[in-house]
Amino acid sequence: MALGLLPISCADAAPRYDAEILILGGGLAGLYLAHLLNKAGKEYLVLEGSDRIGGRMFSRDDIGREVGGRGIGDKYTEVMKLVKEFNTEMIDITDYMRSPTAIYTEGKLYGTWPDPKTNPAYLQFTAFAKSPQLTALDQWYQKPDFDEIYSALLKRNGLTEEQIDLANISANYNDIRETSAINAYHSSAFRKFNGSERVLNFKGGSKHFINSIATSLDNPVRTDKMVTAIDDRDNGVTVSCADGSKFRSKKVVSTIPFTTLRDVKMNLSLNDNQKKAISELSYTNITQIHLTHSEPFWEEDGAPVDMWTDTPLERIMNMSSSPTEKELACWVNGAGTAFFDNMSDKEVADFTIKKINEIRPSTKGKIGYLGQQNWGKYPFNKGAYVEFGVGQAAWFEDMIKPAGNMHFAGEHTAKESRGMEGAAESARRVFNEIVT
Ligand SMILES: Cc1cc2nc3c(=O)[nH]c(=O)nc-3n(C[C@H](O)[C@H](O)[C@H](O)COP(=O)(O)OP(=O)(O)OC[C@H]3O[C@@H](n4cnc5c(N)ncnc54)[C@H](O)[C@@H]3O)c2cc1C
Known part of the structure; x- marks a missing residue:
């Protein structure tokens, strides 16, 4: 009306x-x-x-x-209703998401994790999976016994303090030593019960x-x-x-x-x-540093485009959804975002290009800085998404x-x-x- x-x-x-x-x-x-x-x-x-x-x-x-937000699952009920109603064209990026990752740790670049048991994502997910899981989508906020510091769960399930530190670098939380395990339970239940098999972009x-x-x-x-x-x-x-x-x-x-x-x-x-x-209520801080590339530098050194690093840049991701796109972004989560908070745009650009050139000499003269998006400081959101602290799900x-x-x-x-x-x-x- x-x-x-x-x-x-x-x-x-x-x-x-x-x-x-x-x-x-x-x-x-x-x-x-x-x-x-x-x-x-x-x-x-x-x-x-x-x-x-x-x-x-x-x-x-x-x-x-x-x-x-750009990626949706093919079985998202409400969003897919809108996609159909508005005849929105989607691109399937699932295969891009499964691409391997180069590793830069302690000053060395590897084409793959030197030992898969040191892969923090692998360690985090295998340790988390040892705990009993939710049996319904809306249980996460009704399970006070599941509401504990996430790192305590990971430690109980076998991770050492050193492995927890490693996982913390790029886990999708502010700090796994502070956040509640409830967030991991909720995400895992959503993945399981929603059952999406494909990731789609608009x-x-x-x-x-x-x-x-x-x-x-x-x-x-x-x-x-x-x-x-x-x-x-x-x-x-x-x-x-x-x-x-x-x-x-x-x-x-x-x-x-x-x-x-x-x-x-x-x-x-x-x-x-x-x-x-x-x-x-807590929200996750995310800072993205957006880049482009002029030539396929990965063909020169033979390592995958995506990178996990133990530097302030954390993860460097291929954000392209087709072979013709040239989208790269550094994706920094949680406490790591503070490193960039007080830098000027030029300082962020200079630091990023210099560091990536150092991590991967094949990028020299082939990458350019576009801009940053600091979601923690963005005045209309002040955070990327909700992240329940211990006791907050109650x-x-x-x-x-x-x-x-x-x-x-x-x-x-x-x-x-x-x-x-x-x-x-x-x-x-x-x-x-x-x-x-
Ligand atoms: C970096 C990033 C990556 C993401 N990736 C994904 C993904 O791949 N897949 C996925 O499903 N989700 C993803 N998300 C999450 C997804 O984008 C959000 O969950 C969703 O868009 C939130 O929609 P919303 O309407 O709840 O909130 P918002 O989109 O935040 O809308 C709230 C609106 O309120 C406005 N506002 C704020 N304060 C005021 C005020 N005082 N007065 C008036 N207006 C105000 C804001 O400007 C904003 O437009 C991502 C989010 C981020 C930040």
């Missing part, structure tokens, strides 16, 4: 609304919810804080690279997919609407934005990450676990409950799935909560 936006006067006797439902955040969760409401003929309006839509699905035109980038959802909406997303306050009263909710604008509605759905929601002034009847989660059930007229969606509120599918799943859950 299209909206004619009316100026709102607080003095009005009968409350007037800009929309029945305000959706905060124009990432996948917000857009999918808007799409579902659009189809159901409901009044909605999406307020997005940045100057673009898509959130963590981000095709950066300035460097010609995808810097956020042809032409995630922006095509995101734009097709957004352009199907009767009410265009309002960008540059950074929410600063939410005031829930008996006669509706008032949302204030940084530019001074105000919007009123009967209900509000927040899809914004808790890292930024914690900066919003809220008059809401939140439960205790919601309050704790909004102020403390907040989950309360954390996603409606609080007065406010509902919670977004990847951090997904009960079963992770990533994009989690964001879409959460939008479907909230649609069912508010549309009766």
